[in-house]
Amino acid sequence: MAILSTPRSAVQLASKGRPLKEHLFRIALMASLAIALAFLAMLLLYVVEKGWPRLNSMLWENQPSIRRPETSGIQSGILGTLWIIALTAVMALPTGILAAIYLEEYADRTKWYNKLIELNISNLAAVPSIVYGILGLGIIARWLQFGFTVMTGAVTISLLVLPIVIISAREAIRAVPPSIREGSLALGATQWQTIYRQVLPASIPGIATGSILALSRAIGEAAPFLMLGAATLVRFNPEGVWSSFTVLPLQIYSFISRPQEEFSILASAAIVILLAILLLMNSVAIWLRNRYQKRW
């Protein structure tokens, strides 16, 4: 039996200090995550605590007022933001999704003009939002004479989110396996039937998630609206697409730039509302993704 047993010294299973390194690495990873979360928590706590006294129904029932900050609301801002987002969704989503379908399903990627389009869409996604504000001011507000209206704001924001919508919709479309397209085409389906009946239904959850995230980015934008010269303190609600308007980030900006402490509290309360809308949209996106996620 002595032959069968290996001498103890031959097997080296003892630790060589690796567990310590593993440990340190894990701690570094968790610390990075903790820093990000801690700042988010601090920010949330700060605004909720500061805005708490004003987090009541007056906030969305009243219009903003310079003279009575203690009863001032942000109704015009909330409604302005909702108008802009709805109109942006109507304009940017169909355009962006159709553009993504063209790029993924029809465009011949070897052609120079398609390569140019792809490159430029990636570039556009990285253009600072204030540049879109300049574009909106020069072309949409002045040249097309749309003025400082909901329409001008929505067109500008649509241009801003369009590259993001296109990029995320392309990713969702690309995630549909080619074998599904082949299977459909091999049955005598046309290319459009294949896209409409197979590719789109399979990629809608991904497209919806990306679109919502793109729109929720648009909600937080203040710079392009500043550039457009949207009034910061509007005491009436937008009544249509040709009405003048303000949005929540601009309203917050105007409150904060005033010296009175009441306005600072009001701004915090408005930030909480803005964050609530954002979180709501993002949770819808996450819910959609988990609910309809396809596993091939």
Next chain:
Amino acid sequence: MSEIGISVPNVNVRGPEVPRTIEALDPVFTVSNLSVFYGDYEAVRGVDMTIGNREITAMIGPSGCGKSTVLRCFNRMNDLIPGARAVGEILYHDENLYGDHVDPIEVRRRIGMVFQKPNPFPKSIYDNIAYGPRVNGIKGNMDEIVEEALTKAALWDEVKDKIKQNALSLSGGQQQRLCIARAIAVKPDVILMDEPCSALDPIATTKIEDLMQELTRDYTIVIVTHNMQQAARVSDRTAFFTAEVDGAGVRHGRLVEFDETSRIFTNPSDKRTEDYITGRFG
């Protein structure tokens, strides 16, 4: 059943019922001098063969010999690859498949295809089958069409109680038979199969092979396979392809030999065929 050759023992070869002919007597496809290009690269050069009506034709050969490429010419699936083009002629009955006025959509409706990996749509079993008839505007009782297609594909008994369930919940073998049923539902003339059993276990493979024999009563089948025993078991005629390097050092797929399956496996006329089927290369 014909004599079994010593080179491939224990293989059941489907025998000829008619006197030996290299070319099919009643051809569905007549391929003449077919070459397929991807851009400037000639992937397959100078193929001549015929596909007989209500027969099973197998295409065998080592990887990269162009057998799938040729198969995908029969329903013009190669059109979907940018830069791919076919030169030469493929007659489908009397009509040139690559003629100017030919609509590839119409071609694919008549010439169905089953792929290497089962690719059911992420929909219910019912909707998978009904998809082809729907996109082709086939009128009629859809429930009957679905039941008939599933019955022909020997799947009806297994799925009749869960017809509204997602097709992805089926096993791999069932999924592949679903794909065959899906192809049958548009009432094609020919079914092309691109290594239909390569992702399946032996039992599922046997089921598909039995099904293929059943289907030859109504359909012409062309199958690409890596499995020589499978070709020997199921097919009437076999085409052996290989890759050759020409004078310029470029690899092309070539058709080496095309004959009745029993002949290919017992008495091949080309040395390369013999080497391949006896396992000396490939």
